[in-house]
Amino acid sequence: MDRLLLWFADLVVYKLFNITEGTRLGESLDFFIYDSVKIIILLSVMIFAISVLRSFFPPEKAQQLLNGKRLFMGNFLASVLGVLSPFCSCSTVPIFIGFIESGIPLGVTFSFLITSPIVNEIALVMLFTLFGLKIAVLYLISGMIIGVVGGIIIGNLKLEREVEDYVYQIKMGEIHVEKLNWKQRLEFAWEAVHDIVNRIWIYVLIGIGIGAVIHGYAPAEVLSQYAGEDNPFAVFVAVVLGIPLYSNAVGVIPIIQALIGKGVGVGTALSFMMAVVALSLPEIIILRKVIKPKLVIIFVGIVGVSIIFTGYLFNIIL
Template sequence: MIIFQWLNNQLLKMVWLYDLVELFVNKAFKLDINTKLGGSIHFFIYDVIKIFILLSVLIFTISYIQSFFPPERTRKILGRFDGITANILGALLGTVTPFCSCSSIPLFIGFTSAGLPIGVTFSFLISSPLVDLASVLLLASIFNWRIAIAYVVVGLILAVIGGSLISKFKLEKYVEPFVYGNKLREIELEEMTTKDRLDFSKEQVVDIIKKVWLYIIIGVGIGAAIHNWIPENVISALLGQDKWYSVLLATAVGVPMYADIFGTLPIAEALVSKGVGIGTALSFMMAVTALSLPSMILLKKVVKTKLLVIFAGIVTTGILIIGYTFNALGYLLL
């Protein structure tokens, strides 16, 4: 247990980096990190470096694993199952595929056009931006393992239930016709060499970092401002655990935004440090990643309005239930 704690502190929380950045702020800026300005600079530099290091390592590892499961092979595997088992596999698949909902939608189109049940593809579509292997380690690095695992479990449950309900309602007719007409050609899968897989993984790291770096910078900047400049009583007055509407407000604020979990984590970290309930912070994260307005606009191009509204309603209801449940039981996780 002591060894695990040490590894957790050094590899995930990067205590060594925290101390190095503190020394840098003291020497380079002549500032104490206990002051507002010093604390903000320290928070920004430490979180940016930590997130980029973890993200690069995780994307490389996940991409290497993903190289064994190209879309055609994945479709064939999923096609062997049906019912709740297929929904669970669809949700699990979302944990090792694209990191935002906009990049998940092309795969959603491919799976749907290939004949996979609509419920399975929606389980994938919900879990892909919401839950991924990277989020587990990043949440653990900022909060703890209990919160990280609980977040992933409830995210997968939401994806499975959401996909199952859409399947039960038999909403296939509300998918745009061109999606079904966009049939995938059967292709012979080429076996990648180890070098191919390594090159693919490196390319994925560069590609995804290019897509998310700005959101990370903005998210950490907002987190630093909340953490060091906005008084705790102001945050508590708006989003305190005693406010019944805090989860509703956090969800509503998250929807118009567009980011991914890596950009929202520093904001959630700062909010929780100011006394905001863990459920409120997680609801904000989930709304930003699963229900962002740009994602809804893109999804509207492939599904009709009724299905889009049902999808958004199911996910929103799930996020609210999760938020209030975590707020009520969050003390068990912190």
């Protein structure tokens, strides 16, 4: 399929637009068409597959499975379920309350709540498409480790009192787990593809567009000097920059890819993306509804430090 796409991009740029091969404009445009078609196709196919898989693991099921699990095993399982369970950030509050109410320890709950957004399926697909399997797997595993470790630390700090008091007073009704048939699962997956592609395609195109410009024009020496593996502040700056951006920033991934081609560290890129998906401002505001400011700060601190650490680690080992 890769060769077909390359052929298609070449055809459009060099034959249809009649641009001379080897020019900067030609190269940028070729890159843009090839990347956008490839990403949109792969994103659709893979989100469909992931959504079908995820329809088997609703958070209600995660809650039942986690009940009675203690330290470490509980955190690990919570992290695995965090990857598998689909929920949008608007469900964070009910899920948090549901977990706490059913007696799941705070630390285990946080392992779930950290991993679920950090291992973002869109980001996973984009990384796989643009950087290959190795980086995508590293992203997945490090996201899970951050979830486990973060949850264990929060669990050990005994912060139960930093949860808003009303959370403990809520009485939850009998848990409702819907039994879906295959038709409903496929519909759910199709809706997810439709929903996500609709929401992000424009950002992906803009991102690839900027990436294409960088690919064709940006001087590699300057970039690697400022954001290369040798700059000790690159990861830190990337994480801080990532926090105010929200999930639309998946469009940033193609930019990052182009930057890496110009010498920016892989770890820097990965930590930037994790910060974008896990430490977004809207997410923090939502969490504030169920936990007190002190725990919010601890949460941001632990996740932030873990992400920065992961960034440096990858810059060193890759």
